[in-house]
Amino acid sequence: MKVSLVLASAYGMRGDVRAMLNLATALSERHEVEVVSVRRQKEKPFFPIGAKVAMRSVVDARPGVRHLxxxxxxxxxxxxxxxxxxxxxxxxxxxxPGIGVQVARHAPRETLKIAREWGRPAVPGPVQRLYPRLDAVVTATESAQEEWVRLLGGGLDVHSVPDALPGGPWPRSRMDNRIVAAGGRWVSVKAYDRLIRAFAIVADKRPDWRLRLYGGGPEERRLRSLVGELDLHNHVYFMGVTPDLAGEFAKASIVANPSRSEDLGMTVLEAMGCGVPVVAFEGARGPREFVATGYNGVLVPESESEAQHFAGALLALIDDERRRRSLAAGALDTAVRHSAEEVAEQWEKLLSDLR
Structure with missing residues (x-):
């Protein structure tokens, strides 16, 4: 079976890109798989991809490339x-959704057409009008599945298959480093500012612990300014961008996800794959789908005292190594259900049923 995965760009540092490249790699073990990037801005993808996956681009936007x-x-x-x-x-x-609409309009009739979705589209009109031409929508979570069922009003089958983690072996945290880690794009919705404010409380009570921030983005200058304002230079470290976020998470004993709203949750899954419990706000859908308080991490309620509550959750784990290790075991168990092999088998069964 030949499978084509079409992305806006396979070269960016986004959770949906990571998830799709992981899926492509998993499916390539038994199928002919290609990733089509609508735009190509770089020589290589930011995230690793399996050697068996073919790659091509629709528009090569690299500097110096001539265009007809x-x-x-x-x-x-x-x-x-x-x-x-x-x-x-x-x-x-x-x-x-933007690419899904184009596939619905132009892809060959005999090709099985599937839209992989995580959240509700910003502009639902074209989706509601054209998605019924597709064969299915497949969401990454059950809550997103319910949203899409309501959005499409029964006009198209909507299924749920989780995102895949990269194939193993995965690095494993020893849970003995006094490090809290966080990673992703530094944009306002990810709310790294409130994590830094919460860690100011942690650092005051447990000055031997450190916060490591991995990633990059337009919020960096503001976040660095906040670290200076709170005098956290010796406690909060900007570690830069890395394609091996799992390797860095494995050096931590807690991973924090301070996102304010919708989040794909890939960093949450990567942390759990390393056996690290996650502390997150319950308002963000991605973490809420995967984090279960008392089993693999802690969900903190949204409130006016968000920094104090988040700091309290971090301190409770910092001061209780036995609980940290218990949550780490639950995190590993959660990650198993998102293994590349397990997810690939679910996709294969779905594709077989749809065909």
Missing amino acids: LPRGQMRTEMALWRMLRGLRADVVITAR
């Missing part, structure tokens, strides 16, 4: 239309 068509959105749409009309695949899986 004029630049801009028109060029991209025309190139995408041509690619989809000539697609030779048994299955095509898209990663964003």
Whole structure:
């Protein structure tokens, strides 16, 4: 079976990109798999991808590359239309509503067409109008599945298959380093500012613990300024961007996820794959799907005293090594259900049923 996965860009540092590349790698063990990147901005993807996965791009936007068509959105749409009309695949899986709409319009009728979705589309009109031409929507969580069922009003089958973690072996935390870690894009919705404020409380009571922040983004200058304002230079460290976030999480004893709203939860799963409990706010859907207080981490209620409550959850784990290790065991058990092999088998069964 030939499977094509179409992404807006396979070269970015996003949770949905990570999830789709993991899926491509898992499926490539038994199928012919290609990843089609609508835009290519770099030489190599930020995240690793299996050697058996073929890669191609619709528009090569790397500096210095010449283009036959004029630049801009028109060029991209025309190139995408041509690619989809000539697609030779048994299955095509898209990663964003904008691409799903184009696949619904232009992909060959005989190709099985699936939209992979995590959250509700920002502009639902085109989705509601054109997605019934697809064969299915597949969400990563049950709550997203319920949203899409309501959105499409029964006009299309909606299934749920979890995201896959990369294949093992995974690094394992020894749970003895006095480190709290967090990772992802430094954008306002990820709310690293409130994690830093919470850690100021932690550092005051447990000055031997450190916070390591992995990633990058437009919020970096503001976050660094906040660290200086709170005099946390010796407690909070900006570690930069890394494609091996799991390897860094394995050096920590707690992973924090301070996201304010919707979050894919890939960093949560990666932390659990390393056997590290996660502390997160319960308002963010991604963490809420995976974190169970008392089993593999702690969910902190949203409140006006969010920094104090989050700091309290961190301190409770810092001061109780036995509880940390118990939650770490639950985290590992959760991660098993998201193994590449397990998720690939679920996808294979779904594709077989749909065909």
